[in-house]
Amino acid sequence: MEGTIAGFLDASMFVFIEWSPFLRKENSVKKLVKGMLAGDVLSLSRLITRIERDGADVPGVMRELYPHLGKAYSIGITGPPGAGKSTLVDRLTAVIREQAATVGIIAADPTSPFTGGAVLGDRIRMQQHYLDDGVFIRSMATRGSHGGLPRSTGGVIKVLAASGKDFVLVETVGVGQTELDVMENVDTVVVILVPEAGDTIQTMKAGLFEIADIFVVNKADRPGADNLLTELSMMVQHYPKQSWWQVPVLATQAVNNVGIEELFKQIEKHRHALEGSGQLEQRRREQRRREFLETVERRVSDELLKLVEQNAEMGKYMDRVEAGEIDPYSAADEIMRPRAFLAGLSQQLSEERPTG
Numbered sequence: 001m002e003g004t005i006a007g008f009l010d011a012s013m014f015v016f017i018e019w020s021p022f023l024r025k026e027n028s029v030k031k032l033v034k035g036m037l038a039g040d041v042l043s044l045s046r047l048i049t050r051i052e053r054d055g056a057d058v059p060g061v062m063r064e065l066y067p068h069l070g071k072a073y074s075i076g077i078t079g080p081p082g083a084g085k086s087t088l089v090d091r092l093t094a095v096i097r098e099q100a101a102t103v104g105i106i107a108a109d110p111t112s113p114f115t116g117g118a119v120l121g122d123r124i125r126m127q128q129h130y131l132d133d134g135v136f137i138r139s140m141a142t143r144g145s146h147g148g149l150p151r152s153t154g155g156v157i158k159v160l161a162a163s164g165k166d167f168v169l170v171e172t173v174g175v176g177q178t179e180l181d182v183m184e185n186v187d188t189v190v191v192i193l194v195p196e197a198g199d200t201i202q203t204m205k206a207g208l209f210e211i212a213d214i215f216v217v218n219k220a221d222r223p224g225a226d227n228l229l230t231e232l233s234m235m236v237q238h239y240p241k242q243s244w245w246q247v248p249v250l251a252t253q254a255v256n257n258v259g260i261e262e263l264f265k266q267i268e269k270h271r272h273a274l275e276g277s278g279q280l281e282q283r284r285r286e287q288r289r290r291e292f293l294e295t296v297e298r299r300v301s302d303e304l305l306k307l308v309e310q311n312a313e314m315g316k317y318m319d320r321v322e323a324g325e326i327d328p329y330s331a332a333d334e335i336m337r338p339r340a341f342l343a344g345l346s347q348q349l350s351e352e353r354p355t356g
């Protein structure tokens with residue numbers, strides 16, 4: 001689906017349709033959603049592209065998708081580069097497919113020139129699933145050298161869920177802020193480490209323990225794996241997560257297909273624990289709440305920023321800040337302090353904003 005030729009065709013069709021005034025109407029969000037729900041892979045690809053572009057039509061897309069969410073179970077897989085995430089995702093997908101369940105995969109696709117080789121590597125490793133209708137793979141361009149997933153990943157998980165996939169696997173690199181945010185949007189978080197990471201574990205962020213529902217020591221065929229397993233098992237005792245779930249520490253050899261079925265068993269076990277304790281519903285409620293607040297926050301700040309930029313007072317400060325006459329922090333302090341400034345914006349808002 002994301003193969004070179006299909007990708008090229010998709011991209012060129014996309015450009016053609018986007019720039020053709022005759023076809024643009026036809027290509028409405030509703031039509032794409034309808035196509036996607038009917039199983040059309042191109043519609044699914046296009047909806048994901050729209051969400052990735054993070055444009056003005058995203059709220060419209062999400063509105064159409066919302067009634068169709070619910071059934072998919074999402075699994076986040078995170079760990080340092082080279083830990084074997086892609087290999088493991090590939091093998092886990094095979095195990096899930098044996099159960100006749102369908103899979104959507106979001107893979108971090110490093111675009112940095114320094115890691116460019118990994119793009120092809122990912123594709124080769126996952127190629128056994130490229131021709132499988134029950135698997136949809138989307139590589140998302142990551143920004144910068146850290147390989148962070150874009151903010152839009154949460155939306156992409158939703159499109160894949162709405163398309164009817166039983167499982168959505170999200171592969172991320174590292175534990176930057178975006179990864180932590182993405183991991184808040186998935187149901188089970190698997191953190192992968194490798195024996196080589198033995199030293200880094202000492203300095204490992206507590207954040208990793210907070211997000212991990214399952215720890216995996218991959219490359220268990222390598223020396224040092226036993227030590228890491230013991231160390232991690234001890235550490236998870238010190239970070240008791242919830243009364244209803246004890247974080248397991250598993251050994252895998254993704255490349256040799258060892259331990260993957262056990263991993264899937266533990267994922268299912270975690271799922272049952274989440275469901276049985278009412279936590280799954282609670283987590284979904286929190287996700288919806290966060291999404292609502294974030295959307296409002298974004299809208300409010302967009303609107304306000306527009307007004308602030310037009311504000312005459314603001315213009316004066318901007319000139320002084322740009323000229324280096326006043327530091328940005330003092331300028332922000334000065335302009336925000338008098339209540340009159342905010343009141344003025346509010347006045348402007350009620351005058352300029354059309355209702356509805």
Ligand code: GDP
Pocket residue numbers: 080081082083084085086087088121218219220221222252253254255256
């Ligand atoms: P990612 O960067 O985390 O996605 O890691 P990859 O899946 O690309 O794997 C990095 C390298 O580790 C590849 O050469 C894999 O073949 C290799 N690898 C993956 N799993 C194992 C394993 O269990 N044992 C060993 N020895 N190598 C592995």
